Amino acid sequence: MHSKKRIGLWSLVMLTFVPTFGFNNITTNAVALGPAAIPSWLIVSLLYFLPLSIMIAELASANQDKEGGIYTWINSSLGPNWAFIGTWSYFVANLFYLQMVFARIPVMVSWALFGENRFTNPAILVYLSLILVVVLTYIATLGVKTFSKISDIGGKLTLATTVIFIVFAIVGVIIGKNPSATTFTAKTVIPKFNASYFSTFSWLLLAVAGAEVAGTYIKDVDNPRKTFPKGVIIATIFIALAYIIGSLAVCFVASPEVLEKAGLKDAGYIVYKILAHNWGLGSGKVAVQIYALIYTITSIAAYIVWMESPLRAMFSEVPEGTFPKFITKKREDGTMVNALWIQCAVLIVLIAVPLVGLKGINDFFVLLTNLSSLSLVIPYIVLGAAYLVFRMRGNHAPFEMLKSKSIVIIASGIVLILGIFAFFGAGWGDFVDSKSFSEAIIPILKDYGGPVLLIILGFIITRITSAITPTKINKN
Incomplete structure (x- = not known):
């Protein structure tokens, strides 16, 4: 009876798949790289995503009695300071990522309802984003067993629509119904190893990151010793295949010129519209609306x-006194209700800044986002190092795929x-685009100095908390 209330294998797979995979990641990189995106996804999947996921699965199985995710995994071999650095960087990056994404949901809804984007007024998007922050925060407070059901539904629908897209795109070319919209040659497929490519390739690595998100729910998983590692690996294979084969299918459907004209925001909708039209489904508007509806459900999840x-990863397993007790308090099911609502308040401030109209304040928050x-990137570097140290000390996890030390060293070294x-490649484009070295100093400081500054800020916050906490305890 108890196991029925826990997260099963396929729910775990979808809980990993949904936050990691995005069809828009396929079209975004197809816009940036064209056919060269296909071998790029293959390289990323084999050399980075798969070994990183294996490391996550092994570290998670070795810490299955804890729910701190990456904090626990790093702490188990590198200690609390490195665990804090990795997890704080992870938390801060996701916090500022969230303040940018809520405006996307109304756009998705518009595509689902009207087959086009009718939300073009920035102020309206801000107001809708504020409402969505509160609503989604409330759903998050209901607990993982509730919102994992949304992930389960959204993930399966997304997987189904992606498979349908791939099948019809490839079959259309094979049977000669729709010739490939892209001409594949060595010149177009082999990446141009210039500054622009390296910058895009760096963000490609981060597009596959996400296998760690389910780690904070390991105590909610049914038979975690076997189910969690298996779920992570299955999700990784699904995601890798979807990105590689999906990129090929997108190139079959739309030429680089069409994708570039559609732009980063609309390319995902346009390729579905073209595919539906190619198969005689009128203008393809209905197909786009169905895709947009599924995309909306998946994105919400x-x-x-x-x-x-990230809140669980940051606050659930840190030593007592690192942060105020009010923030680290959690329910019996592990849900950190107070931290969720505090995060909600912070996000409301970040999202509402443009409405204030004060340029100085707005520029400040833009600066924070850039920083x-x-x-x-930092958590994955630290996580790779943590796994290497964990195995080099002779530790073995209940689930283990990398058997020999030499394979561990090679895999960890590549990751x-x-x-x-x-880390360095993602900001390389800003440096190259600068007209002079003096002009390049500012983006260099923002891109590379920002993470260091935020880590220092994090340590300052913990030191202040540690200094104040004993005083409060004595008063009580």
């Missing part, structure tokens, strides 16, 4: 997970090198 999971953008490459 993904955003709820991104609201809840935090590369913070998301670490690519992670460091992603």
Whole structure:
């Protein structure tokens, strides 16, 4: 009876799949790279995503009695300071990511209802975003067993629509119904290894990150020792195949010129519209509306997970006194209701800033967003190092895929090198685009100095809390 209330294998797979996979990631990188996105996804999946997911699965199985996710995994081998650095960077990056994403949901709803984007007024988008923050926060407070059902439904629908897109795109070319819209040659498929490509490739690495989000729910998983590692690996395979084959299918349906004209925001809708039209379904408007509806459900589920999971990772397993007790308080099911509503208040402030109209304040929050953008890379670098140290000390997890030390060193080394490459490569484009070295100083300080500054700020907050907490205890 108890197991029925817990998260099963396929719910776990969807809980990992939904926040990680996005069809828009396929079209976004197809716009940026064209056919070169196909081998790029293959390289990223084999050299980075798969080994990183294996490391996550092993570390999670070794810490299955804890719910701190990446904090617990890093702490188990590198100690609390590195665990804090990795998790704080993860939390801060996701916080500023969230303040940008809520305006996307009304646009998705508009595509679902009207087959086009009618929400073009920025002020209206801000007001709708504020409402959505409160509503989704409330859903998150209901607990993982509730919102995992949304992930389960959204994930399966997304997987189904992605498979349908891929099948019809490829079959259309094979039977000669619709010739490939893209000409594949060595020149178009082989990436141009320039500054622009390396910058895009770095963000490609981060597009596959997300296998860690389910780690904070491991205590809610049915038979975690077997189910969690298996779920992570299955989700990883689904995501990798969807990105690689999906990129090929997108190139079959739309040429690089069409994708570039559609732009980053609308390319995902346009390719569905073209595919439906190619198969004789009128203008393709209905197909786009169905896709947009499913995309809306999936995105809502993904955003709820991104609201809840980083909070658990940051606050659930830190030593007592690191943060105020009010923030770290959690329900019996592990849900951190107070932290969720505090985060909601912060997000409301961040989202509402444009309405104030004070340019100085708005510029300040834009600066904070720029400073935090590369913070998301740091947790994966630290996590790769934590796994390497964990295994080199002779530790073994209940679930173990990398058997020999040499394989562990090679896999960890590649993940670490690519992670460091992603950190420096993601900001490389800003440096190259600068006309002079003096002009390049500002983006360099923002991109690379920002994460360091935010980590220092995090340690300052914990030191202040540690200094205040004993005084409060004595008063009581």
